[in-house]
Amino acid sequence: MKGDKGITVKKSQDFSQWYVDAITKSEFIDYGPVSGMIALRPDCYFIWERVQAATDEMFKKIGVTNTYFPLFIPERLLKKEAEHIEHFSAEVAWVTHGGKSELEERLAVRPTSETLMYEMVAKWVKSWRDLPMRLNQWNNVVRWEFKHPTPFIRGREFLWNEGHSIYASEKETMEERDQILGIYHKVLKDYLALPGIIGRKSEQERFAGGIASYSIEHMMPDGWAIQGPAWHYDGQKFAKVFELSFLNKNEQKELAWQSTYAISTRELGVMFAVHGDDKGLIVPPKLSRIQVIVVPIYKSENSDKVVKFAKTVASRLGSLRSHVDDRDGYSPGWKFNYWELRGVPLRLEVGEKEMASGRIVACSRDTFEKVEIPVEELEERAAKLLDELHERIYKKADRHLHSMITKENDYKKMREILEKKGGMVHAPWCGENMCEDKIKEETGAKITNMPLDQSDLKGNCIYCGKKAKHMANFAKSY
């Protein structure tokens, strides 16, 4: 392998550099000319398309319908909900000119679409018969972050789904929570092989403009937590501001109840970070553009014969997405490294020996374990190896996540854990902002979320000693 093409650092030694190397040298992303904005190259965009398709199919099954709303939000609309604009104003990109003339009103490039959508949707909703209205859009948003950008993790533009539901009652709205978080959980587990902790955000960490936020939180390899998909309960707060009301069964006007939810391309970054190793990325089989790479091993005198056989082997893989790397001028070892860097989950090695025996060497990307498969069993066995790889990387990530959660009720010990080991500290909390703020100030850790399962709630607040109202996870977080 050409020395300059591979990853130069070990993941365990310099995680940040490893991460950047892994996603750029694999040719998954490239930096755009504007800082914090990236291009998703084909192998990477393929992954997002698959995540999107899987999620979208599940959304549609529960009655969510897709829409598309405009990119620009007039300033007067964005300002309508006070808390919302207060939170987002620092990171809004504004359009001030059209050609050479200055616009009468600045236009925000959407950081999220609540204000624009609800202004319009308020006119669409008339009676209880129109509800629920469960809208979604797959789009991009811009948030002019000024912190150090990291591809997928923190950037100025990302792709996501924006789900926006309008209901006639609070009860129905709340029932949506488990439905949506259930879909996200399934997509993460079955497609991205990513585990997470489902829970409620603290009042201070919830979505600006909403009432309560629920999230799935992940654990990065460096012991820092990172927020995944989320569902927000907005109550009637936006409805009040945007006069989003409906006539109930008694012909009386009532304010509607709302929720919003999203999964974004950030998940791709988490997935690359969690599964990858010193050789590069490991892409879960369902998301890999190429699932099986077939590498013919030949010399110039037998190349035609071996390449032809390699193509026969690939054709035996049926519906699995395969590719024969018959590029001349590169050694088999170079090709192994090339596809390992790109995270292709399974490699088949095909040479004269395999031709003669009819048994193909298959090598899994995560363990590098090799097995021999008779040609006639290739499709079934390769599919099984891919499923097994998915299971293994999910379980490995799940073990890591849980090994990084420490239950603690002593503040001094909590500080030590956060400093030395990192991860999440699962601790009793009184629910007061003051304790949350103090802990953040003194340890750098915030509340990632309060797990939905609160059956272990007991004891006193880890900071102030008052009776605890919640069990919360505290962690340094991206």
Ligand SMILES: [Zn+2]
């Ligand atoms: Zn307290």
